[in-house]
Amino acid sequence: MKKSKIDKPILEGKHLTKNFGALVAVHGVDFSVEQGEILGLIGPNGAGKSTLFNILMGVYVPDEGEVVFKGRTVSGLPPHKICRMGMAKTSQIVQSFKEMTVLENVLVGGLHGKNLRLREATQEAEEILEFVGLGRVKGAISGSITVPDRRRLELARVLATGAEVILLDENMAGLNPAEVEEVLKLLMEVRNQGKTLVVVEHIMQAVMGISDRLIVLNYGEKIAEGTPAEIADHRKVIEAYLGEKHASHRPN
Amino acid sequence: MLLFLQSLINGILLGGIYASYSAGFSLIFGVMGVINIFHGEMVMLGAFLTYWLFTLFHIDPFLTLPLSFFLLFVFGYLVQRFVIHRVVEAPPMISYILTFGIHLIIAYSALWVWTADFRAVTTSYSGLNATIGGVIIPYARLATFGLALIVVAGLYFLLKKTETGRAIQAAAQDKEMARLMGVNITRTYALTFGIGAAVTGVAGSLISTYFIIFPQMGLSYTIMAFCVVVLGGMGYIPGTLWGGLILGVVQSLIATYLNAGLSGALTFILLFIVLIVRPAGIAGKGIVD
Amino acid sequence: MTLLPITICLLIVPLAGFSGYLVRLLAMIFLWVGKAGCWNILSGMTGYIDFGAVGYYGIGSYATALLMSKAHAPFLVSVLVSGLVSALIALPIGLPTLRLRGAYFGIATLAFAEAMKQIILEFDKTAGVRFFEGPHGITLPIGPGNEFFYYFGFGVMVVVIAMTYWIRRSKFGYALRAVREAEQAAELAGVDTLSAKVKAYMISAFFLGLIGGIETYWLTYITPHMVFDVLITIQMVVMSLLGGMGTVFGPAVGASFLTVLYELFHRDFPYTYTILVGFIIVVVVLLMPKGIVGTLRKR
Numbered sequence: 001m002k003k004s005k006i007d008k009p010i011l012e013g014k015h016l017t018k019n020f021g022a023l024v025a026v027h028g029v030d031f032s033v034e035q036g037e038i039l040g041l042i043g044p045n046g047a048g049k050s051t052l053f054n055i056l057m058g059v060y061v062p063d064e065g066e067v068v069f070k071g072r073t074v075s076g077l078p079p080h081k082i083c084r085m086g087m088a089k090t091s092q093i094v095q096s097f098k099e100m101t102v103l104e105n106v107l108v109g110g111l112h113g114k115n116l117r118l119r120e121a122t123q124e125a126e127e128i129l130e131f132v133g134l135g136r137v138k139g140a141i142s143g144s145i146t147v148p149d150r151r152r153l154e155l156a157r158v159l160a161t162g163a164e165v166i167l168l169d170e171n172m173a174g175l176n177p178a179e180v181e182e183v184l185k186l187l188m189e190v191r192n193q194g195k196t197l198v199v200v201e202h203i204m205q206a207v208m209g210i211s212d213r214l215i216v217l218n219y220g221e222k223i224a225e226g227t228p229a230e231i232a233d234h235r236k237v238i239e240a241y242l243g244e245k246h247a248s249h250r251p252n
Numbered sequence: 253m254l255l256f257l258q259s260l261i262n263g264i265l266l267g268g269i270y271a272s273y274s275a276g277f278s279l280i281f282g283v284m285g286v287i288n289i290f291h292g293e294m295v296m297l298g299a300f301l302t303y304w305l306f307t308l309f310h311i312d313p314f315l316t317l318p319l320s321f322f323l324l325f326v327f328g329y330l331v332q333r334f335v336i337h338r339v340v341e342a343p344p345m346i347s348y349i350l351t352f353g354i355h356l357i358i359a360y361s362a363l364w365v366w367t368a369d370f371r372a373v374t375t376s377y378s379g380l381n382a383t384i385g386g387v388i389i390p391y392a393r394l395a396t397f398g399l400a401l402i403v404v405a406g407l408y409f410l411l412k413k414t415e416t417g418r419a420i421q422a423a424a425q426d427k428e429m430a431r432l433m434g435v436n437i438t439r440t441y442a443l444t445f446g447i448g449a450a451v452t453g454v455a456g457s458l459i460s461t462y463f464i465i466f467p468q469m470g471l472s473y474t475i476m477a478f479c480v481v482v483l484g485g486m487g488y489i490p491g492t493l494w495g496g497l498i499l500g501v502v503q504s505l506i507a508t509y510l511n512a513g514l515s516g517a518l519t520f521i522l523l524f525i526v527l528i529v530r531p532a533g534i535a536g537k538g539i540v541d
Numbered sequence: 542m543t544l545l546p547i548t549i550c551l552l553i554v555p556l557a558g559f560s561g562y563l564v565r566l567l568a569m570i571f572l573w574v575g576k577a578g579c580w581n582i583l584s585g586m587t588g589y590i591d592f593g594a595v596g597y598y599g600i601g602s603y604a605t606a607l608l609m610s611k612a613h614a615p616f617l618v619s620v621l622v623s624g625l626v627s628a629l630i631a632l633p634i635g636l637p638t639l640r641l642r643g644a645y646f647g648i649a650t651l652a653f654a655e656a657m658k659q660i661i662l663e664f665d666k667t668a669g670v671r672f673f674e675g676p677h678g679i680t681l682p683i684g685p686g687n688e689f690f691y692y693f694g695f696g697v698m699v700v701v702i703a704m705t706y707w708i709r710r711s712k713f714g715y716a717l718r719a720v721r722e723a724e725q726a727a728e729l730a731g732v733d734t735l736s737a738k739v740k741a742y743m744i745s746a747f748f749l750g751l752i753g754g755i756e757t758y759w760l761t762y763i764t765p766h767m768v769f770d771v772l773i774t775i776q777m778v779v780m781s782l783l784g785g786m787g788t789v790f791g792p793a794v795g796a797s798f799l800t801v802l803y804e805l806f807h808r809d810f811p812y813t814y815t816i817l818v819g820f821i822i823v824v825v826v827l828l829m830p831k832g833i834v835g836t837l838r839k840r
Contacts, residue, residue, distance in 0.1 A: 088731075
């Protein structure tokens with residue numbers, strides 16, 4: 001895997017703005033991610049986190065601003081091109097190719113995201129499934145496996161595309177604490193392989209614990225940025241969450 | 253100049269006709285996302301109901317309207333409740349293959365039973381027109397134009413101001429949320445389909461008074477309804493008026509000044525262009541899947 | 542493999558002295574399998590229900606008719622060119638329409654086919670030429686007997702089935718299936734969904750145009766209403782649906798069944814056939830959405 005230049009961030013969002021009619025989903029958001037970082041993206045529901053991810057992946061074209069990935073402006077490119085360049089995303093509502101087997105699901109990523117030939121893609125897919133712990137169900141129809149397994153499957157497919165930057169959109173939602181621990185371990189290993197992660201999560205312990213840095217969105221705007229310790233004490237962040245059931249945790 | 257005015261008035265009246273039988277289509281799609289390929293059959297059934305009541309029992313077409321409304325309502329309600337509802341959760345292509353199958357059954361059963369003969373309802377007042385400044389305005393078409401306005405206004409009122417209407421809108425916007433708030437989705441959908449069918453049936457009844465009717469007429473009405481609703485915005489009821497008027501006027505002008513055959517081809521080309529360039533319709537308020 | 546004996550039997554039929562009627566019936570079935578198979582390559586595999594497939598069939602028909610009757614081109618060249626013409630037209634039509642979702646795509650394609658019919662109908666008047674005769678029909682030189690079309694039909698059928706088989710197991714096939722299952726997830730996984738859809742659309746159009754050319758030569762006289770008939774598309778849809786959309790042999794099963802049904806009913810009870818088709822559709826959608834082959838495979 002190529003390492004990008006040390007002085008340039010691998011992914012940058014510059015003044016990103018996206019409106020849906022009268023609704024301002026994202027407004028003037030600036031951020032950058034260094035290669036090998038784990039960046040946490042938090043904020044109350046409706047703060048614009050998923051919209052931001054969709055902008056990064058080319059699902060939405062920003063009304064203002066641009067997305068710069070590996071030094072290239074990618075805002076306006078179709079998602080498949082961005083994926084082939086090395087960025088991939090999991091979805092809030094798990095999307096799998098239900099009629100295909102678990103292996104085939106991952107295959108699609110390798111074939112089209114990484115542009116491998118069928119034999120190589122199959123081999124890599126099997127290795128990746130072992131890595132995420134789905135080796136035992138590789139022949140199962142993906143519509144029939146459990147929800148935690150389906151989330152791993154999405155991660156596996158993302159890894160198969162050869163992504164260097166992985167956007168995780170609430171990949172741990174609905175998991176119990178033990179399952180969350182396992183996923184966190186997996187993500188740390190992925191990072192140790194040199195990948196960059198941007199994580200959206202509502203499970204505060206998880207995202208605070210794993211992130212090197214955090215960005216906080218509220219009503220589409222970035223209201224805070226810093227280390228987990230700084231964010232936990234940040235006045236604006238606490239205010240944003242007042243009225244939500246969450247209390248911010250101190251990282252361990 | 254007179255030719256232009258006549259053509260324009262013809263187009264406007266035609267547009268009203270289009271709107272009257274397209275509003276139900278828009279409603280059904282807007283609420284449950286079903287593209288009803290047998291929509292035209294409901295026009296046909298309304299038309300034939302009026303025809304037979306008139307021909308066999310000499311009941312004036314306008315008096316058949318309430319019966320048409322009621323019977324088509326029941327028909328729509330039952331078909332939705334027991335057949336279409338089973339696939340409401342499935343991807344949309346399933347529902348339009350299904351409604352297509354129902355179209356075949358209804359249209360060809362009608363063909364079988366009633367034969368392919370063309371028919372018309374000719375009353376004592378059928379050919380009567382108003383003449384204003386040299387422009388001819390047939391009463392029957394004027395009545396349908398009026399009906400179109402009533403239907404669109406009525407549906408709009410129903411949706412915005414009544415309890416049932418709000419339930420329908422809630423179900424349209426967010427099915428799960430509506431269910432959680434106590435809305436009976438099954439009944440609401442069936443009700444919506446029934447209303448859409450009823451309104452369409454009444455339009456069909458009126459149409460029998462000045463258009464030729466025949467059992468296979470349905471499909472072209474379905475296609476036209478789709479054109480009207482795409483132009484006006486899928487699921488946006490007031491838009492059916494605009495869509496209808498635009499199509500009616502464009503077709504009328506083309507038929508007058510160019511060539512009647514071309515108006516068919518150009519309608520399809522126009523539809524094609526609108527779908528590509530502005531799928532949310534002229535006013536941009538339509539639902540785009 | 543039961544395929545081999547079946548293939549050998551089918552190849553022998555015309556030579557074995559069976560009735561001309563059987564040869565004709567089987568030839569029709571082969572060509573319907575071909576048509577349904579074409580429809581299946583796009584719509585069965587991607588889930589984009591094309592209601593305008595007959596448009597390419599008609600284009601191919603007229604291309605062959607014109608080439609053979611006006612330019613006196615040989616049959617083989619004509620049908621190949623017809624396929625190419627259809628495929629070329631499919632590109633500018635497919636690019637915009639395949640971006641549309643579900644129902645909108647269905648109606649846009651239907652509008653395309655209807656527009657094509659109208660254009661040919663209005664061609665003479667608008668262009669001021671006398672290209673066609675009578676109701677815009679074209680007569681071709683009389684061709685060879687049914688056996689010729691039997692073998693040609695058989696060949697095309699085999700090619701279409703083989704194509705479907707090959708596509709399903711290829712990288713391209715995975716792209717198409719991913720589009721059908723979860724198009725946005727496919728995009729996000731690196732699948733160029735538009736390109737995959739357009740390719741399938743063009744392949745389907747090519748063979749539909751080719752088959753249109755073959756059948757035109759067989760019919761020797763065509764009019765726009767015959768070759769742009771929406772009922773042809775309907776047959777393709779129902780055959781694939783009944784047999785199993787997206788499967789390799791589904792169209793063959795569906796086409797065989799429906800063609801026989803058609804032959805049984807159509808002459809004496811034309812409406813009954815279509816009503817039956819309607820019921821088949823409803824029953825399949827409600828009870829057996831994967832079609833015959835699809836449902837059997839699950840067991």
